Amino acid sequence: MSLKPLGNRVILKVKKEEEKVVGGIVLPETAKTNQNEGEIIAVGTGKYHGEILVPIPVQVGDKVIYKEYSSSSIDLDEEGTYVIMDADDILAIKE
Amino acid sequence: MSLKPLGNRVILKVKKEEEKVVGGIVLPETAKTNQNEGEIIAVGTGKYHGEILVPIPVQVGDKVIYKEYSSSSIDLDEEGTYVIMDADDILAIKE
Amino acid sequence: MSLKPLGNRVILKVKKEEEKVVGGIVLPETAKTNQNEGEIIAVGTGKYHGEILVPIPVQVGDKVIYKEYSSSSIDLDEEGTYVIMDADDILAIKE
Amino acid sequence: MSLKPLGNRVILKVKKEEEKVVGGIVLPETAKTNQNEGEIIAVGTGKYHGEILVPIPVQVGDKVIYKEYSSSSIDLDEEGTYVIMDADDILAIKE
Amino acid sequence: MSLKPLGNRVILKVKKEEEKVVGGIVLPETAKTNQNEGEIIAVGTGKYHGEILVPIPVQVGDKVIYKEYSSSSIDLDEEGTYVIMDADDILAIKE
Amino acid sequence: MSLKPLGNRVILKVKKEEEKVVGGIVLPETAKTNQNEGEIIAVGTGKYHGEILVPIPVQVGDKVIYKEYSSSSIDLDEEGTYVIMDADDILAIKE
Amino acid sequence: MSLKPLGNRVILKVKKEEEKVVGGIVLPETAKTNQNEGEIIAVGTGKYHGEILVPIPVQVGDKVIYKEYSSSSIDLDEEGTYVIMDADDILAIKE
Numbered sequence: 038m039s040l041k042p043l044g045n046r047v048i049l050k051v052k053k054e055e056e057k058v059v060g061g062i063v064l065p066e067t068a069k070t071n072q073n074e075g076e077i078i079a080v081g082t083g084k085y086h087g088e089i090l091v092p093i094p095v096q097v098g099d100k101v102i103y104k105e106y107s108s109s110s111i112d113l114d115e116e117g118t119y120v121i122m123d124a125d126d127i128l129a130i131k132e
Numbered sequence: 133m134s135l136k137p138l139g140n141r142v143i144l145k146v147k148k149e150e151e152k153v154v155g156g157i158v159l160p161e162t163a164k165t166n167q168n169e170g171e172i173i174a175v176g177t178g179k180y181h182g183e184i185l186v187p188i189p190v191q192v193g194d195k196v197i198y199k200e201y202s203s204s205s206i207d208l209d210e211e212g213t214y215v216i217m218d219a220d221d222i223l224a225i226k227e
Numbered sequence: 228m229s230l231k232p233l234g235n236r237v238i239l240k241v242k243k244e245e246e247k248v249v250g251g252i253v254l255p256e257t258a259k260t261n262q263n264e265g266e267i268i269a270v271g272t273g274k275y276h277g278e279i280l281v282p283i284p285v286q287v288g289d290k291v292i293y294k295e296y297s298s299s300s301i302d303l304d305e306e307g308t309y310v311i312m313d314a315d316d317i318l319a320i321k322e
Numbered sequence: 323m324s325l326k327p328l329g330n331r332v333i334l335k336v337k338k339e340e341e342k343v344v345g346g347i348v349l350p351e352t353a354k355t356n357q358n359e360g361e362i363i364a365v366g367t368g369k370y371h372g373e374i375l376v377p378i379p380v381q382v383g384d385k386v387i388y389k390e391y392s393s394s395s396i397d398l399d400e401e402g403t404y405v406i407m408d409a410d411d412i413l414a415i416k417e
Numbered sequence: 418m419s420l421k422p423l424g425n426r427v428i429l430k431v432k433k434e435e436e437k438v439v440g441g442i443v444l445p446e447t448a449k450t451n452q453n454e455g456e457i458i459a460v461g462t463g464k465y466h467g468e469i470l471v472p473i474p475v476q477v478g479d480k481v482i483y484k485e486y487s488s489s490s491i492d493l494d495e496e497g498t499y500v501i502m503d504a505d506d507i508l509a510i511k512e
Numbered sequence: 513m514s515l516k517p518l519g520n521r522v523i524l525k526v527k528k529e530e531e532k533v534v535g536g537i538v539l540p541e542t543a544k545t546n547q548n549e550g551e552i553i554a555v556g557t558g559k560y561h562g563e564i565l566v567p568i569p570v571q572v573g574d575k576v577i578y579k580e581y582s583s584s585s586i587d588l589d590e591e592g593t594y595v596i597m598d599a600d601d602i603l604a605i606k607e
Numbered sequence: 608m609s610l611k612p613l614g615n616r617v618i619l620k621v622k623k624e625e626e627k628v629v630g631g632i633v634l635p636e637t638a639k640t641n642q643n644e645g646e647i648i649a650v651g652t653g654k655y656h657g658e659i660l661v662p663i664p665v666q667v668g669d670k671v672i673y674k675e676y677s678s679s680s681i682d683l684d685e686e687g688t689y690v691i692m693d694a695d696d697i698l699a700i701k702e
Contacts (some may be wrong), residue, residue, distance in 0.1 A: 040197070043189055048224070048694040072683065078223075082189065085181040086655040093147040094613055094652065104608070104681070111199070111223065113167065121223050128681065128691050129618070129649075135292070135319040138284055143319070155315050174319075177284065180276035206294070206318065208262065230387070230414040233379055238414070269414075272379065275371040301389070301413065303357065311413050325482070325509040326472055333509070364509075367474070370466040396484070396508065404505065406508050420577070420604040423569055428604070458606075462569070465561040491579070491603065493547065502604050515672070517700040518664055523699070554699075557664065560656040563699065586674070588642065596698050 042053060044115070045084035045124050047093060049075035072102040072128060078119065084101065093124040100131040135208070140179040140219050142188060144170035144198065146212060167197040167223060173214065188219040195226040230303070235274035235314045237283060237294065239265035241307060262292040262318060268309065280307040283314040326410065330369035330409050332378060334360035334388065336402060357387040357413060366371070378409040385416040420493070425464035425504045427473060429455035429483065431497060451509060452482040458499065473504040480511040520559035520599045522568060524550035524578065526592060547577040547603060553594065557607070568599040575606040609614035610683070615694045617663060619645035619673065621687060642672040642698060648689065663694040670701040 042048055052074040077099045083092040095101060101108075110121035147169040172194045178187040190196060193194055198205075204218035232238055242264040268290045273282040285291060293300075299313035327333055337359040362384045368377040380386060388395075394408035422428055432454040457479045461471040475481060483490075489503035517523055527549040552574045558567040570576060578585075584598035620629035622644040645680055649692045659661040665671060673680075 039227045041227055042224045044220065046223060072681065085186070087182045087658040088182040089658045091655070102683075105173055113165065113197075123612065127613055128616060129612045132609050132611055134322045136322055137319045138317055139315065141318060180281070183277040183279045206262065225232075229417045232414045233412055233417055234410065236413060275376070278372040278374045301357065303387075324512045326512055329505065331508060369435055370471070373467040373469045395468045396452065398482075421607055422604045423602055424600065426603060440554045464568070468562040468564045491547065493577075514702050516702055517699045518697055519695065521698060560661070563657040563659045586642065588672075 040079060040121075041097065042079050042081040042121055044081050045093060045102045046081045046121050047077055047095065047124050047127065048079040048113070048119060048121050049101070052100075073105050074100065074102050074131070075120075076100055080096055081124070082102050084124070095124065095127055095130060101127050102128050102129050135174060135216075137174050137176040137216055139176050140188060141176045141216050142172055142173040142190060142219050142222065143208070143214060143216050144196070145173050145214055146170045149193075168200050169195065169197050169226070170215075171195055176219070179219070189220065190222055190225060196222050197224050197226065198222050230269060230311075231295070232269050234271050235283060236271045236311050237267055237314050237317065238269040238309060238311050239260065239287060239291070240268050240309055241265045242290075245299065263295050264292050264321070266290055267312075271314070274314070285314065285317055285320060291317050292319050293317050297305040298313055325364060327364050327366040327406055327417050329335050329366050330368045330378060331406050332362055332380060332409050332412065333364040333398070333404060334386070335404055336360045337385075337401070355406060358390050359385065359387050360365050360387055360405075366409070369395075369409070380409065380412055386412050387414050387416065418460060420460040420501075422459050422501055424492070426461045426501050427457055427475060427504050427507065428493070428499060429499050430458050430499055431455045431477060432441040432480075434448050450483070453485050454480065454482050454511070455463050455500075456480055465487070475504065475507055475510060481507050482509050482511065513595075515554060517554050517556040519556050519598055520568060521556045521596050522552055522599050522602065523554040523568060523588070523594060523596050524576070525549045525553050525594055527575075542556065548580050549575065550595075551575055551579050551607070556599070557598070570599065570602055570605060576602050577604050578602050610649060610691075611633050612651040612691055614651050616646055616651045617665060617672060617694050617697065618649040618683070618689060618691050619671070620648050620689055621645045622670075624644055643675050644670065644672050644701070645690075646670055648654065650695070654694070659678050665694065665700060671697050673701050674699050 040048060059089050077095050077097050080093050080095060080097060085091070103122065104126040107122055107126035109126050110120050111122065113119040113121055154155060172190050172192050175188050175190060175192060178185050180186070198217065199221040202217055202221040204221050205215050205219065208214040208216055230238060240251040267285050267287050270283050270285060270289040273280050273315060275281070289314065297312055297316040300310050301312065301317050303311055325333060344372065348376040362380050362382050365378050365380065365382060368375050370376070389411040392407055394411050395405050396407065398404040398406055420428060457475050457477050460473050460475060460477060463470050463473070483502065484506040487502055487506040490500050491502065491504050493499040493501055515523060544587050552570050552572050555568050555570065555572060560566070573583055578597065579601040582597055582601040584601050586597065587592050588594040617666055621656060624669050631639060647665050647667050650663050650665060655658050655661070673692065674696040677692055677696040678688050681692065683689040
């Protein structure tokens with residue numbers, strides 16, 4: 038069984054704090070990002086701009102950082118391992 | 133006699149807590165979703181984006197999870213078994 | 228003499244509580260809807276989406292349920308038998 | 323000398339309470355409308371929807387009912403006999 | 418030296434209270450308008466509706482009434498004889 | 513080195529109070545404008561209306577008056593001699 | 608590893624206070640800008656105006672000044688050396 042997010046939503050698997058790897062183009066190796074990290078598990082259809090449906094700019098498997106305390110974020114399980122949120126609250130993709 | 137929702141509204145039959153089956157693509161079997169589950173009973177015509185009417189992306193019979201305490205949700209009976217709500221508050225389809 | 232609602236407004240004759248018949252596609256016969264019921268008496272021209280005038284999706288004679296305590300609802304007589312309201316606050320048509 | 327309202331505004335001559343005639347398609351003769359009544363004295367050019375100017379849907383001479391305590395209503399004289407208001411606050415035309 | 422208002426703004430010369438002449442199509446001669454009166458001194462280019470620039474519907478020399486305590490109104494001199502305001506706060510032209 | 517404002521912003525050199533020359537088409541010579549005066553130093557690309565980029569209607573060298581206490585105004589130096597602000601808060605050009 | 612900002616976001620390397628060089632087309636050499644300075648490290652895809660995606664008007668390597676206390680600014684590391692923010696809060700490019 039699986040969940041297919043609707044509209045501009047994505048489902049994320051949250052990265053546990055202890056596993057967090059420091060990174061980023063420009064970040065020195067001792068820096069730690071304050072933002073939450075996660076992996077994209079499922080992606081909705083996108084968002085309308087005027088009459089055009091613009092796809093969500095992330096894909097399943099992408100590692101992303103997202104807004105801490107995003108108001109659009111909703112836990113899907115009791116441990117908060119899986120969350121569904123608005124794709125606009127994804128800040129950046131780690132490459 | 134039946135109810136035909138107007139605009140971007142859907143009618144849901146709420147799943148009782150005791151019948152709730154745990155599921156989701158990525159959720160371990162012991163996880164429980166915090167979100168309400170239901171089955172789509174009736175679907176309105178959709179929502180305008182600019183001048184285009186975009187149909188509601190769920191169909192009668194779909195099992196869905198929806199926002200708990202959605203402000204658009206209105207009980208249709210005293211037991212709260214049937215609710216009418218804005219389709220934008222449907223988070224995802226269970227497949 | 229008659230009243231012709233302007234824009235996206237409709238005029239409803241409110242159904243008295245004691246006459247209310249329980250119904251709906253999916254509602255068991257013992258359920259009572261929490262929503263107000265009424266009959267459409269007159270219909271305005273509709274609402275603009277962009278530059279397109281979209282007609283109101285109900286017709287004179289339709290039995291409808293509408294939002295209780297809708298902020299757009301205005302009594303037309305002292306008994307509150309007739310009300311004028313925004314068509315967006317009509318939730319569903321009883322068929 | 324006369325006043326030509328600008329944009330989506332109309333000028334109304336307010337009907338005095340004692341002259342108010344009960345009416346409306348569906349209203350029993352003993353009912354009294356709670357809404358203010360008036361006669362349209364002058365009409366502006368209308369309102370833009372997107373790039374289209376939509377004319378005001380009432381004409382000079384129309385008898386109308388309008389929102390009581392409309393926030394757009396401005397008295398033009400000390401007795402409050404003449405008011406200028408946004409045409410969107412005209413609820414219905416009496417025919 | 419002169420001032421050219423930008424956008425949807427106009428410059429008005431405020432009519433002093435004692436010079437105010439009672440008038441208007443429908444106003445009895447004893448009525449006094451509660452609104453401020455003024456003469457248009459300069460006119461901006463107008464306001465965009467979508468992608469169309471709509472000119473301001475008043476001209477230099479027009480006598481107008483305008484919203485008292487308009488939040489867009491800004492005094493240009495210490496006596497408050499000249500004001501610059503949003504053209505949307507001009508209610509009507511005296512003809 | 514120079515600053516190029518982005519979007520709908522302009523950079524102004526604020527006119528000192530003691531140098532302020534009274535003026536305006538219609539202002540008597542004894543009047544003082546309550547508004548701040550300045551000279552345009554740099555101009556951004558403009559503002560989108562729908563999908564059209566509309567250039568800022570002032571040019572480098574223009575003498576302008578602007579909204580006092582504009583919420584968009586940001587000092588660029590400690591003396592407040594240079595400010596960057598939204599072009600919509602420029603009220604008028606002195607000609 | 609690198610970070611690719613989504614949508615209308617940019618990543619900035621904040622300039623430390625002690626290294627700040629005073630500058631600007633019109634600023635006297637003794638003036639100090641009150642605004643934060645930084646260097647653009649990464650740039651998102653841009654922002655929709657209607658149905659058109661407008662690219663962000665800065666490039667990697669640009670020295671910029673940005674709004675102090677911008678509500679869109681989010682620290683990426685504990686020292687606050689790297690921030691991600693909405694490109695609309697970039698005020699100007701230093702050239």
